[in-house]
Amino acid sequence: MLQPTPPPKRRGRLVRSGAAALALFAVAGYLAVQYVTGGAGAPGCKVVSGGSEGTTYEFTPEQAVNAATITAVGTARKLPERAVTIALATALQESTLRNLDHGDRDSLGLFQQRPSQGWGTPEEIMDPAYSAGLFYDHLVEIPGYQDLELTDAAQRVQRSAFPDAYAKHEPDAALLAAALTGRSAATLTCDGRPGATREKGPDAVRAALVRDFGRAVFQPAGATAGDASAEPAAASRDGGGGGADERTVTLPVAADSAREADEDLRERGWQLAHWAVANASSLHVERVSYAGREWTAGSTDSKWAPSGTRGAQGAERAAGAVRITSMR
Structure with missing residues (x-):
């Protein structure tokens, strides 16, 4: 048997009630996503x-x-x-x-x-x-x-x-x-938007490195625990003469032995570089460079782009140090 069509006023109330229910479902879904991801917006x-x-x-x-x-x-x-x-x-x-x-x-x-x-x-x-x-x-x-x-x-x-x-x-x-772990090079990026934290600057970067890796993270290849070179300097200067030097922490790619395989050293370097990018928002990191590649906070897609004038392949062979520059 056909049901009578509700009068216009009742039909309007039904539409409004349905819209309200959909809005509640949408809010609940949004809150559930935020609970799972732990973020207030899109993943960074x-x-x-x-x-x-x-x-x-x-x-x-x-x-x-x-x-x-x-x-x-x-x-x-x-x-x-x-x-x-x-x-x-x-x-x-x-x-x-x-x-x-x-x-x-x-x-x-x-x-x-x-x-x-x-x-x-x-x-x-x-x-x-x-x-x-x-x-x-x-x-x-x-x-x-x-x-x-x-x-x-x-x-x-x-x-x-x-x-x-x-x-x-x-x-x-x-x-x-x-x-x-650094096995996969230049594969981790973040947008680098500063988070709500008071931790920033090179001293905060050094403290976080020691917290996660221990003080040995500052040792160059072949250094022993008692070497003065194992201690982080108050300010790492790369000799470039720019204002960024005082904001830059320079990390030697540490190894157990000066004879450690180049591949192991490369992985260690990329581990430190990816660590810095992962911590960029919390530590207010502006730029990370290693092995001829550079990540810059806020850049398009936060990609690892070639840095300097040397080709990436040549720089990869002479990877040197990881450089972590804080925001001003």
């Missing part, structure tokens, strides 16, 4: 595959900083890229790479570790470098962890109620690990 960072497949992963500056810290802590311990990939996938699942001050029961931080289960004090767990180090402590105790399925290795550390959840993050974690 992107990593692309170094191969021909062209896969990408976009993420926020907050996530970039935490991913760079997790990676730096792992490589400072001489752990393989596989360990870093497992750690990044775990943090993507547990916290979406955000340093959460809440969670299930008393879970906290990047890895949602619980003080009541012996993972440390709340203050310790909320320190990304500490929590990453503790995750690696447990990971390396697992026999043959590099040969396990990622979700199996992560679950043996985390003891999660959702043991299969880590696997879906492996592709993104692998992209991040390749860039942040």
Whole structure:
């Protein structure tokens, strides 16, 4: 039986009610996206595959900083890229790479570790470098962890109620690990918009480097722990005579030995360069240069462009140092 057509006034109320409901759904969807990404707008960072497949992963500056810290802590311990990939996938699942001050029961931080289960004090767990180090402590105790399925290795550390959840993050974690360990060159970029932080300038850059890598990050190849060259200078000057010199931190590409392979040195350089870009918003970094390439905050697509007058290939062979210039 056909229903009578509602009178015009009622039909208007129905339209308005429907529009209001759609608006509420849109707001709820927006808030859900912001909760997941941890950002107030579009992601500001992107990593692309170094191969021909062209896969990408976009993420926020907050996530970039935490991913760079997790990676730096792992490589400072001489752990393989596989360990870093497992750690990044775990943090993507547990916290979406955000340093959460809440969670299930008393879970906290990047890895949602619980003080009541012996993972440390709340203050310790909320320190990304500490929590990453503790995750690696447990990971390396697992026999043959590099040969396990990622979700199996992560679950043996985390003891999660959702043991299969880590696997879906492996592709993104692998992209991040390749860039942040330096194996994949010039593949991580950020827009470099300054965040709401008082940390800026070369001293803030040095402090963050020591926090993530340790003081050995300032050692040139072949230096020993007691060398004066291992200490960061109050202001790194490159001798160019420009105002940027006093704002520039110059990092030697550190190695265990002066005879270390060129490929290892190149990867170390790109790790430091990508670390600086990942921290650009929080530390107000204006420019990062390495191996004949330069990233500049706010430039079109934030790409790594050729720098200087020498060709990129020639500069790549004589990579030299990583230079991190702060904003004025």
